[in-house]
Amino acid sequence: MKNGEKSIDLGGRRLIAMRDVQDVVTAGATSIVAAENCVVTPSARDFLQQHGIELVMEKAAGGSQQAAQPAASSVAVVSGPSVVNRRLFSTPEAEAIKKEICAVGRKLWMRQFVDGNGGNISYRIGPNEVLCSPTLVSKYDLTPDDIGMTDLGGVQIAGSKPRTSELLLHLEIYKAVPEAKAVVHCHPPHATAYAITGRVPPNLIVPEFEVFVGKVAVSPYETPGTQAFAETVLPYVKSHNTVLLSNHGIVCWADTVTHAEWYAEVLETYCWTLMIASQLGVPISRISEEQGSDLLALKKTLGLPDIRFDASRMKECQLSDLEVPSSIALEPTPCDGPTSRGATASDGDLESLVKSVTDAVMDSVGK
Ligand SMILES: [Zn+2]
Numbered sequence: 001m002k003n004g005e006k007s008i009d010l011g012g013r014r015l016i017a018m019r020d021v022q023d024v025v026t027a028g029a030t031s032i033v034a035a036e037n038c039v040v041t042p043s044a045r046d047f048l049q050q051h052g053i054e055l056v057m058e059k060a061a062g063g064s065q066q067a068a069q070p071a072a073s074s075v076a077v078v079s080g081p082s083v084v085n086r087r088l089f090s091t092p093e094a095e096a097i098k099k100e101i102c103a104v105g106r107k108l109w110m111r112q113f114v115d116g117n118g119g120n121i122s123y124r125i126g127p128n129e130v131l132c133s134p135t136l137v138s139k140y141d142l143t144p145d146d147i148g149m150t151d152l153g154g155v156q157i158a159g160s161k162p163r164t165s166e167l168l169l170h171l172e173i174y175k176a177v178p179e180a181k182a183v184v185h186c187h188p189p190h191a192t193a194y195a196i197t198g199r200v201p202p203n204l205i206v207p208e209f210e211v212f213v214g215k216v217a218v219s220p221y222e223t224p225g226t227q228a229f230a231e232t233v234l235p236y237v238k239s240h241n242t243v244l245l246s247n248h249g250i251v252c253w254a255d256t257v258t259h260a261e262w263y264a265e266v267l268e269t270y271c272w273t274l275m276i277a278s279q280l281g282v283p284i285s286r287i288s289e290e291q292g293s294d295l296l297a298l299k300k301t302l303g304l305p306d307i308r309f310d311a312s313r314m315k316e317c318q319l320s321d322l323e324v325p326s327s328i329a330l331e332p333t334p335c336d337g338p339t340s341r342g343a344t345a346s347d348g349d350l351e352s353l354v355k356s357v358t359d360a361v362m363d364s365v366g367k
Helices: 018-026 042-050 071-077 086-090 092-110 167-176 189-197 209-210 227-233 255-279 291-303 347-366
Strands: 007-010 031-035 052-058 120-128 129-130 148-151 156-158 182-186 217-219 244-246 249-254
Touching: 007 018, 018 042, 031 291, 042 052, 042 249, 042 347, 086 092, 086 129, 086 148, 086 156, 092 120, 092 129, 092 255, 120 255, 129 167, 167 182, 167 249, 182 255, 189 244, 189 249, 189 255, 209 255, 209 291, 244 255, 249 255
Parallel strands: 007 031, 031 052, 217 244
Antiparallel strands: 120 129, 120 182, 129 148, 148 156, 182 249, 244 249
């Protein structure tokens, strides 16, 4: 343990309440150790955070409720959702990501993907730590000092401005998809137009959309900012990096904040292009299923998710899903969203499609 740090061991407690943590502060501790199955009251947790005291939840050795050995050795073996590392907030990595969040916020505003204080951006910087944009700040005006940090439960750990209530949506995605490091939520007008009709754009029209976004899902409507709203995306986020939020907007996840914003751009431009093309009075041309398989293979090599990789769900989601060549919107299939439509492919079609995708993947891997 470094000079100036003092850890107090409360590993024998089953409950840690306000009075306990007040005593810890009085004693000058910089961290406390608690048993993994110990209940820490919300007010005690907030109090610890306000005073910059690290809470370390430790696995009880051999199931014993005995007090743990003091903290120096136990800090390294802790686990569990309550462990937070406040120091992450001011690391060079965090400072760089705060700047990236601000740059992405400005892009969202400049592209008219957000209005007023709408939209939010986050980045999972640690196993249980998330940097996020605050509530009630225009994304154009964001500065690094506005960015806060919460744990995966949504409790704010650091930052002077309160977090957005819509962070709950981001947190559900982080918990469900380990690969998700960044989440961007916004309201781009053309993609949101799809979201308010409960329709998804068709596939196999523009390659960039196939590779970076692909089939989008529509999640059912719930009041924004609520836990129920946050959980609406759960059936879709493992196999889609972009989801239309009914009567609301969109959410995208990626490995970086910048990439998540790219997916929003790709989806928005695609929806806009489809709407313009639909006004030209002639059918929209399609990419063939075979050429679409090449795109899917390319997508797989990039490590991007797509519902169409899942052969067991291919019956629900054909590669194209285009029944009418000139259509610009489709009823969501069961894997896309809350309203359903019957399957359209025969087993033979599916087998050949899966085979062509597999062949294309093997080809590109071999290159
Ligand atoms: Zn919103």
